[in-house]
Amino acid sequence: MSEIPTKYSDADLEEFKEIIQAKIAHAQEDLDILRGTFKNDRNNGTEDTSPTFKAFEEGSETMSKEANVQLAIRQEKFIRDLNNALLRIENKTYGICRVTGKLIQKERLKLVPHATLSIEAKKMQ
Numbered sequence: 001m002s003e004i005p006t007k008y009s010d011a012d013l014e015e016f017k018e019i020i021q022a023k024i025a026h027a028q029e030d031l032d033i034l035r036g037t038f039k040n041d042r043n044n045g046t047e048d049t050s051p052t053f054k055a056f057e058e059g060s061e062t063m064s065k066e067a068n069v070q071l072a073i074r075q076e077k078f079i080r081d082l083n084n085a086l087l088r089i090e091n092k093t094y095g096i097c098r099v100t101g102k103l104i105q106k107e108r109l110k111l112v113p114h115a116t117l118s119i120e121a122k123k124m125q
Contacts, residue, residue: 005103006096006101006103007092007093007095007096007103008094008095008103012095012106013089013092013094013095016085016089016094016095016109016110016113017086017089019110019113020082020085020086020089020113020114021086023082023113024079024082024083024086027075027078027079027082028079030075031072031075031076031079034068034071034072034075035072037064037065037068038065038068038069038072078114081114082113082114084114085113085114095109097116097117097118097120097121098116098117098121099117099118099121099124100118100120100121102118102120103118104116104117104118104119105118105119
């Protein structure tokens with residue numbers, strides 16, 4: 001009877017590390033773009049348009065900025081979760097479900113590399 005592995009091999013961990021580092025780089029680019037929208041000046045060339053239109057635009061601009069702030073917060077949390085996953089790789093605890101103690105499926109980790117729960121544990125929630 002074959003033994004059930006309790007942790008991923010160094011080669012597997014290196015593969016996950018590359019996936020995570022690529023996701024962090026991409027997420028950081030997205031975050032920089034979001035932050036850039038905060039710094040944009042408020043002049044969108046609407047000085048010569050009707051006051052009603054300007055009021056609508058300012059309202060939608062405020063909503064858009066609030067949405068961007070929420071996206072930025074979510075993106076920062078995603079990056080933090082990915083960095084925590086890198087720490088688990090360094091500690092060789094990556095890919096172990098924090099509820100069941102079993103290995104999280106490789107396919108799940110490739111899709112959600114910051115996952116700390118197996119599908120089994122996720123369904124129990």
